[in-house]
Amino acid sequence: MPMHHPPSRTLARVEDRPTWLISRNFQRSSGLLAAAFESAGDGLRSYHYRLLAALDEWGPASQADLGRGTGIDRSDVTAALSELESRRLVKRSVDPAHKRRNIVTITPAGVERLLELDAIVDDVQEQVLKPLTVAQRRQFIALMVKVLAAEDESLTSAAPNP
Amino acid sequence: MPMHHPPSRTLARVEDRPTWLISRNFQRSSGLLAAAFESAGDGLRSYHYRLLAALDEWGPASQADLGRGTGIDRSDVTAALSELESRRLVKRSVDPAHKRRNIVTITPAGVERLLELDAIVDDVQEQVLKPLTVAQRRQFIALMVKVLAAEDESLTSAAPNP
DNA sequence: GATTGAGTGTTGGCTCGACCAACATAGCCG
């Protein structure tokens, strides 16, 4: 249960900077998320949720594909899947076509847990957005999406040595 | 130089959730920030910047006050200040009134470095906000501030065992 | 067919920011 230790004063040169606001929003949001996940019993964390969601939405997949799809590193996928597997939320089986490859499947129990986590996560959305009106929420989301749109166009002019 | 490994696919149940968008925005923003700080030469990171800024804005202060003011844990303040001190950007001297207390002061070199970092950080703001118009930037900032306003009013209804 | 090269899963490690606990010391206040 991570306690909340926000700064007690505001730094003028920092308080209105987007990077700072983003960082504080993230801290708050991820704190609420962590608390919610923790109260859900199992030691499942965000990696587990993302992996379960990916398996549910995309169907069985190899670990490498899961990693690429979710943006989680191969090694972290391995670790998280092991934890999921030990809770019987996921099953690993060898791909007959490529013996080196695992095919990961979500189990019925995994789907069940995923739905519980979905509800928890939805709850946190509400908490986070609480101060905003419905219209503002839409705006907020739209703006964040727009900011992220530049995510790949990042070849500006900062690479002296190619 | 941390490479950028975003998810290659989008998770339907996740892609529009504010917590997810906040998290991705944070990742992008902090990635740019880290890259910018790294290119600044010294191994200074965000803690150092916040502490230098605090000292510059609030004047000399004890480590405990710095910690409370910036929201950085006492122990992390100690460590970061030691690194700043070894670079002569900050000076520690014992408070004559309270021998246990250090009075930390930013040096001229510290102010100088702070200004450089300021420029770097400002640059990152631009990068982050690039996709937005001026009006949208204002909105974005205002919305983030508003969301954060609820930061302390967080006694909802999720504590079964007090 | 044997040799390369790429992809896969796993192990083990690292960094950063955010925490927390314990301790010795210093000051305060009863």
Added chain:
DNA sequence: CGGCTATGTTGGTCGAGCCAACACTCAATC
């Protein structure tokens, strides 16, 4: 004086994000 709090320091933990190296499998190329 004895307790109490505050301070700085040491030495951890954790989650998320990374990276490197290895063993192995497969496909393509020589």
